[in-house]
Amino acid sequence: MENVVEKAETCPLTELSPMHPELLKCPYGMNRRLQREAPVFQDPLSGIFLISRYDDVVAMAMDHKTFSSVMPGGGTGSLASPDHEIAAIMEQGYPNVSTMLTQDPPLQRRYRKFVDGAFSPANLKALEPFIEQLSNQFIDDFIDDGQCEFLGAFGIPLPLTIIASQLGVPTSDLPLLRKWTDAFIGNLSQQLDRDGQLNAARDILEFQHYFVEKMEERRAHAEDDILSKVVNASIDGEKPLDNAECLSMISQILVAGNETTSAALTEGMWLLINNPDQYQLVRQDPSPEMINALVEEILRITSPSANMFRRTTRDVEVAGVTIPENSVCFARFAAANQDDERFEDALKFDITRTNLRDHVAFGKGVHHCLGAALSRREMNGGFQVIFQRLENFRLTPGAGEPEFSANALLHGLTGLQLAFDKIG
Numbered sequence: 001m002e003n004v005v006e007k008a009e010t011c012p013l014t015e016l017s018p019m020h021p022e023l024l025k026c027p028y029g030m031n032r033r034l035q036r037e038a039p040v041f042q043d044p045l046s047g048i049f050l051i052s053r054y055d056d057v058v059a060m061a062m063d064h065k066t067f068s069s070v071m072p073g074g075g076t077g078s079l080a081s082p083d084h085e086i087a088a089i090m091e092q093g094y095p096n097v098s099t100m101l102t103q104d105p106p107l108q109r110r111y112r113k114f115v116d117g118a119f120s121p122a123n124l125k126a127l128e129p130f131i132e133q134l135s136n137q138f139i140d141d142f143i144d145d146g147q148c149e150f151l152g153a154f155g156i157p158l159p160l161t162i163i164a165s166q167l168g169v170p171t172s173d174l175p176l177l178r179k180w181t182d183a184f185i186g187n188l189s190q191q192l193d194r195d196g197q198l199n200a201a202r203d204i205l206e207f208q209h210y211f212v213e214k215m216e217e218r219r220a221h222a223e224d225d226i227l228s229k230v231v232n233a234s235i236d237g238e239k240p241l242d243n244a245e246c247l248s249m250i251s252q253i254l255v256a257g258n259e260t261t262s263a264a265l266t267e268g269m270w271l272l273i274n275n276p277d278q279y280q281l282v283r284q285d286p287s288p289e290m291i292n293a294l295v296e297e298i299l300r301i302t303s304p305s306a307n308m309f310r311r312t313t314r315d316v317e318v319a320g321v322t323i324p325e326n327s328v329c330f331a332r333f334a335a336a337n338q339d340d341e342r343f344e345d346a347l348k349f350d351i352t353r354t355n356l357r358d359h360v361a362f363g364k365g366v367h368h369c370l371g372a373a374l375s376r377r378e379m380n381g382g383f384q385v386i387f388q389r390l391e392n393f394r395l396t397p398g399a400g401e402p403e404f405s406a407n408a409l410l411h412g413l414t415g416l417q418l419a420f421d422k423i424g
């Protein structure tokens with residue numbers, strides 16, 4: 001069988017299809033090639049312009065007037081119009097409207113104002129004991145086995161439980177939140193077949209009905225959670241957000257709050273297995289400073305939010321290429337974080353870099369991640385407990401190499417069979 005990943009490093013550029021599932025899983029060699037030879041490259045399959053150099057991606061993220069985040073389809077991730085059957089399912093729910101991630105200033109800022117406070121330093125500080133307690137609880141469940149599937153046993157439940165508590169959703173409904181997250185992610189992946197799209201539409205409809213009911217409850221009795229903040233949000237006497245706007249914001253917080261942090265935690269463990277010298281550095285000195293450096297380097301290398309959509313509002317020249325008005329582009333945050341021009345020997349996992357925090361894993365400019373501080377705290381707290389209780393990480397004997405999922409926007413492992421020794 002042809003090796004698409006190797007071929008991508010040498011084939012004529014006219015034959016390169018960056019949306020090939022194998023290249024979405026393993027884009028590293030291709031990214032370097034694009035940075036060198038085609039920093040602005042129009043994908044022949046999708047027509048999307050891929051922008052891959054650090055400086056260009058940052059400039060693009062800072063110029064929201066030229067690179068709009070409002071996409072056709074209200075930011076569902078789907079560029080094609082839904083077919084008749086899918087449209088009929090969607091009609092039973094609420095329309096997709098553009099809010100924070102999928103909106104431009106000044107409206108984008110207005111939506112963000114309602115939730116920014118939920119992630120204030122004081123609120124995050126108050127979450128620390130909860131993060132520690134949950135991390136210990138998940139580890140208790142598998143520590144005596146000497147092994148676990150880390151994504152399912154720790155990577156997913158930690159951010160999911162925390163975001164559920166922040167939203168105000170009971171723990172008994174965590175499986176539902178997970179199912180709905182998968183439906184949104186499936187749409188974003190651009191890889192669903194028709195049955196997959198139908199199922200995703202049904203699950204998203206279920207998500208909408210569930211949350212509209214919860215929203216009604218919070219309108220009647222506000223509680224100290226994000227859901228109450230969103231539904232009762234009104235600044236300077238403006239009319240409160242309607243159901244479609246609230247659902248859009250909740251879905252963004254739910255999806256962004258889960259998948260990305262799960263991916264970074266899990267690939268972080270894989271990086272520690274593959275880089276024993278770096279693991280030894282943290283093992284010998286598991287201080288908050290060292291764990292913080294580890295977290296930043298994990299964020300840079302993993303960049304779970306690998307690509308984000310933008311649409312040009314005018315003809316614009318980037319790296320000598322004119323991108324026509326109304327073109328769909330990708331701000332390639334993961335490729336930017338692997339740019340040798342910015343990070344020396346960029347593919348090397350090195351927690352002693354002096355410019356660790358220059359990474360753009362959380363984006364840049366007006367859309368800079370709402371949950372960056374929350375996610376950093378979850379990762380720092382999670383790794384702290386992991387290093388207190390587990391050591392000598394390795395792949396479970398007999399388990400194959402972990403695999404990445406094929407997703408046009410998000411990058412992460414499908415699982416990690418982890419073996420370890422128990423400390424003490």
Ligand code: HEM
Binds near residue numbers: 100371
């Ligand atoms: C490792 C974890 C995370 C990564 C890598 C990540 C990455 C990103 C990136 C790259 C953006 C900018 C998107 C753009 O420019 O179009 C973004 C925005 C956003 N993130 Fe995160 N994120 C993470 C965790 C979270 C968490 C925990 C939350 C929820 C609380 C969250 C909520 C959001 C929201 C709502 C936006 C849109 C903000 C806006 O457009 O105003 N993210 N994130």
